[in-house]
Amino acid sequence: MNKKWMIQKKFLYGFLFIFSISLILLNIVLSNMLYKNSESIIITEMKNTKTYSREYIKQHLLLNNLTGNVFSNSGNHLAQELSQNLQSNVTLYDIEGTFLYEALGGNEYVIVNTIPSQMLQESSEQDLQLALDNKAAYTINKLDKQWIVNFSYPLHVNGEHYGIVRLSKDYTPLFESNQEVVTSIILFTLLLFLIIFLFSFVLSSKIIKPLTKMTHAFSEVAKGNYSVSLNIKTGDEIEELNDRFHIMKDQIKEQIEVITTEKEKVIKLEKSRREFFNNVTHELKTPLTTISGYSQILAEDNFNDPEFLKKAARRIHSESDRLHQMVVDVIELSKQHSNEMKKVDLTYIVTQLCEDMQLKAAKYNMTLQCKKPEQLTVYGVENRLLEVIINLLDNAIKYGENNSSINVSLYSQSNNAIVQVSNRCNHFNSSILSNAFEPFYRGSKITKDEKGSIGLGLYICKQIINEHQGTISIVEEQGLITFKISLPLRQQLGNM
Known part of the structure; x- marks a missing residue:
């Protein structure tokens, strides 16, 4: 049963794994995009705030004809007015970065502190340090459940450096809104996944059920039940x-x-x-x-x-x-069943066949002269070799001249057993030399009272000799036709 459910489990578990990875990546990408968008909004607002606050302080100095160490002398009133106008916290530092005043705005009343508030103390001072290097900078601080942005810039008016202005604003609603967007999308994605998961489960069940039936049917066929x-x-x-x-x-x-x-x-x-x-x-x-x-x-x-x-x-x-x-x-x-290779006494075969065929040759006053052969042994199929020798001797009798001799010799040459059958032919055709071993070729006429062949005898002989890794050839010299068979001696094939 576990095997039957394995496909469904793999499908559902694989889908769950892919969805989990996708959900994590979606959360990371979406949160990053919203965070970047929030940063863009904060930068734009900070730039506008910087421009407004700088112009406001510049006008304040001109109208009140203030010069010198203005932040130390009347910084409390300046921070209070600026905080009330900007609806945000304003902190002033001297040119050395020493804290002077902090105005906590955003409400109907503005509170001015001469010591940093807890919120300011818990915030990063990276923006302040950059402002001391004559750069405008901001930092985003996650304080408990609040998102506080501090923006610091050095104030220069008519070439005179008055100190550092630090603006702080609560952007918690913006970041909470971003989180709500992420949460909404994730919840929607989870709901979508649940719907798809249920659909996949139902679909895979519909696939598994017929496959289970087919598995059972295949098992029945394997048992020989073809009626299933x-x-x-x-x-x-x-x-x-x-x-x-x-x-x-x-x-x-x-x-x-x-x-x-x-x-x-x-x-x-x-x-x-x-x-x-x-x-x-x-x-x-x-x-x-x-x-x-x-x-x-x-x-x-x-x-x-x-x-x-x-x-x-x-x-x-x-x-x-x-x-x-x-x-x-x-x-x-x-021949169809006895093709096993074994030791064959070729000398015995040739001499016995010459004696047997002598009776047929005598009908035409022909003699079979078998020269005293060497004792030669080859490796092959005896019946097949018998067929070759019989065919050559029979052809020599059929096509040879009456009152002539058929010479048969058997000897060894270069580790091969050689069998030669020579006779004179009444009607020799020169095409015999090139076509004798072709199937259905008949090159000479029979003048004796013998049945002719259909031209397959020598072709079969050649096939048999090839099977025994030997060769067969025909030559003619002054009317004397000689067939020569060459077969490897038994020792040469490694069959002792």
């Missing part, structure tokens, strides 16, 4: 996912059915193959029994029956052809 059904109608991507689920479920069901059908076919095929081999084994016994029976009768010392001899010869020939065809079929079938 979903009916989600949301009109959005989830509904589309619902439709895709049914398509996927149907496709999986179809694929399972196909796999099951194919599996049954494979089992049936394997059964058929076993039956085939059993039948082949049984069928081989029949021609062998016949041939063996007739051979035993013909081998008897007192046998002298010409008619039976003819009958036996025909029957032995017929059964031999039948046996040959069955063996060829078995070899063709076994």
Whole structure:
């Protein structure tokens, strides 16, 4: 259940985190903007106050014809009048920065103090220090729940320095107004967040609920229950996912059915193959029994029956052809299953095939001459190599001249086993040299009573030799055609 709610939790917690950060940043940025705006208002007012107070003091000095140490002599009256006119506190200092008088205005009556008030004592003196350096400056002071602004400037009239004028004013309503704005915006933002949070919670719940159903449906499909059904109608991507689920479920069901059908076919095929081999084994016994029976009768010392001899010869020939065809079929079938590489006695294969094919060559007064070969062993598939040698010897008999010899040699050269088959051809075509190993190519005519091929024999031979990492080639010299096969010796492949 925790996993099912994980997306919703991540969504809501992530939203809460982002909103909290945004709210903090909003508060900082908004407070800073309002504070800057308040500073701008204060600066403007202070400049106007400075201009007014300076002109007022200047006129006061001219009208009363005052000179010298005016702030010390009559500063109390000047501070009182200025405070009453400006509706703010006015403090006068001499040119050394010594406190003289403080007029507390803003009410109907003005109070003049000869010692700094507590508010003045708690305020920063940074503006006063700058005024002593002949600069106008202000400081904003947060005193308990009040915001007090002190503005100080040096007073110069007609080039004479009279002292420092310090104006103090309470800007608490301005800053409280700013705080009210910030608070109002934050409250509005919180309300907006609450609405969005509730909407997100409801929306995520509506998303999680169909996803939970789909999770259950997927689990059922994983168990093999393809009858499970979903009916989600949301009109959005989830509904589309619902439709895709049914398509996927149907496709999986179809694929399972196909796999099951194919599996049954494979089992049936394997059964058929076993039956085939059993039948082949049984069928081989029949021609062998016949041939063996007739051979035993013909081998008897007192046998002298010409008619039976003819009958036996025909029957032995017929059964031999039948046996040959069955063996060829078995070899063709076994090639699909017996492709495991192993040690092959190439010398034995070549010599045995030369002896076997001699019977066919004798029909055309041809002789198969196999030079005494070296004892050579290669690494390969015996049936495949048999097919190559049989094909070359059969071609030499089919296309060779009658009353000629077919020379077969086997020797080693540069760590390779070499097999050569040479014969003379009645109808040699020069295109044979470049096209002999092309599929479906037939370059010579058969003058003997032999069935022609479809031109795949030499092509298959080349493929087999390539599979054994060897080469096969054909050369012609004065009517003598020679096929040459080169195969790596077994030791060279590292298979001891």
